[in-house]
Amino acid sequence: MASPVTPTPLLKDELDIVIPTIRNLDFLEMWRPFFQPYHLIIVQDGDPSKVINVPQGFDYELYNRNDINRILGPKASCISFKDSACRCFGYMVSKKKYIFTIDDDCFVAKDPSGNDINALEQHIKNLLTPSTPYFFNTLYDPYREGTDFVRGYPFSLREGVATAVSHGLWLNIPDYDAPTQLVKPRERNTRFVDAVLTIPKGTLFPMCGMNLAFDRELIGPAMYFGLMGDGQPIGRYDDMWAGWCMKVICDHLGLGVKTGLPYIWHSKASNPFVNLRKEYKGIYWQEELIPFFQGATLSKECTTVQSCYKELSKQVKAKLGKVDDYFNKLADAMLTWIEAWDELNPSAQLPNGK
Numbered sequence: 001m002a003s004p005v006t007p008t009p010l011l012k013d014e015l016d017i018v019i020p021t022i023r024n025l026d027f028l029e030m031w032r033p034f035f036q037p038y039h040l041i042i043v044q045d046g047d048p049s050k051v052i053n054v055p056q057g058f059d060y061e062l063y064n065r066n067d068i069n070r071i072l073g074p075k076a077s078c079i080s081f082k083d084s085a086c087r088c089f090g091y092m093v094s095k096k097k098y099i100f101t102i103d104d105d106c107f108v109a110k111d112p113s114g115n116d117i118n119a120l121e122q123h124i125k126n127l128l129t130p131s132t133p134y135f136f137n138t139l140y141d142p143y144r145e146g147t148d149f150v151r152g153y154p155f156s157l158r159e160g161v162a163t164a165v166s167h168g169l170w171l172n173i174p175d176y177d178a179p180t181q182l183v184k185p186r187e188r189n190t191r192f193v194d195a196v197l198t199i200p201k202g203t204l205f206p207m208c209g210m211n212l213a214f215d216r217e218l219i220g221p222a223m224y225f226g227l228m229g230d231g232q233p234i235g236r237y238d239d240m241w242a243g244w245c246m247k248v249i250c251d252h253l254g255l256g257v258k259t260g261l262p263y264i265w266h267s268k269a270s271n272p273f274v275n276l277r278k279e280y281k282g283i284y285w286q287e288e289l290i291p292f293f294q295g296a297t298l299s300k301e302c303t304t305v306q307s308c309y310k311e312l313s314k315q316v317k318a319k320l321g322k323v324d325d326y327f328n329k330l331a332d333a334m335l336t337w338i339e340a341w342d343e344l345n346p347s348a349q350l351p352n353g354k
Helices: 030-034 064-076 085-094 119-128 179-182 214-220 238-255 272-295 307-318 326-344
Strands: 015-021 039-044 061-063 100-101 162-174 196-200 210-217 254-265
Touching: 015 085, 015 119, 039 085, 061 064, 061 085, 061 162, 061 307, 064 085, 085 100, 085 238, 085 326, 100 119, 100 214, 119 162, 119 179, 119 210, 162 214, 162 238, 179 238, 179 272, 210 214, 210 254, 214 238, 214 307, 238 254, 238 307, 254 307, 272 307, 307 326
Parallel strands: 015 039, 015 100, 039 061, 162 254
Antiparallel strands: 100 210, 162 210, 196 254
């Protein structure tokens, strides 16, 4: 049987909220009842001389490009500029066990009964209960109140594994690529599916970074959002790149990834023509990227996230460098990212997930 349900701890001293932005953070007013107890890390993208206003009463630190350059020195080259991929700098400087990251156009959603959804509380529930990547439970998350493992579920697998990532969804504006946006400009997601699923071992998924939480101690070094935006040939693949790398490593280390609840309200559709310019190479490249990640295996000597990530970067260079020279640059940036992570987190070089 699944363990009895206990109240969800707030983890207010163990979790940072990371927000990438180029604008004033008025959206925080709506989130105040849920976010105010927590520490915020705001990563300001674009012009560092622009002043970002944060509503009063929030405990936060704000980093702009000048700060990133000052803290990382030459290694700052691995942090994207003019792209929300810069958020991963916040993951690196955090000193907390858990991270929740959200975009500044994401508002509080309502459940079918009209109640405000505390997205952060649901993410914490997802992270603090095990995942079941080795055998699918047809009642979905067996650790939720009112459900359990179904008949035929092996008892030897009912303990589950530690959950590294909780991937939330969005009502209103769906996270579509540019071609789908252009074909369905008025489509809105109104379906609230009351479910949390573990993504099975060996299955990849398109991770979206706008409503995402993870255990930084278990998987943090793998949550690198790549080289995107200014000076790069691609954008809008930052979170997906991180998701593919992360999933291969979680599968190798025996960690779990959940998707489903919580929902947020995604308020604003980005320009599909701008998106197409950012995405078009990725749309072609992903037909080779996905088979690469599906076939990627890591040696048994890789027992830390860092060692897994370094090995994966070598495979990126060896196999994807042929697709485009960009992947040679990206593979180098992956190594730079790990070096920078270890410099800022010297005690984190211990075996992860073991």
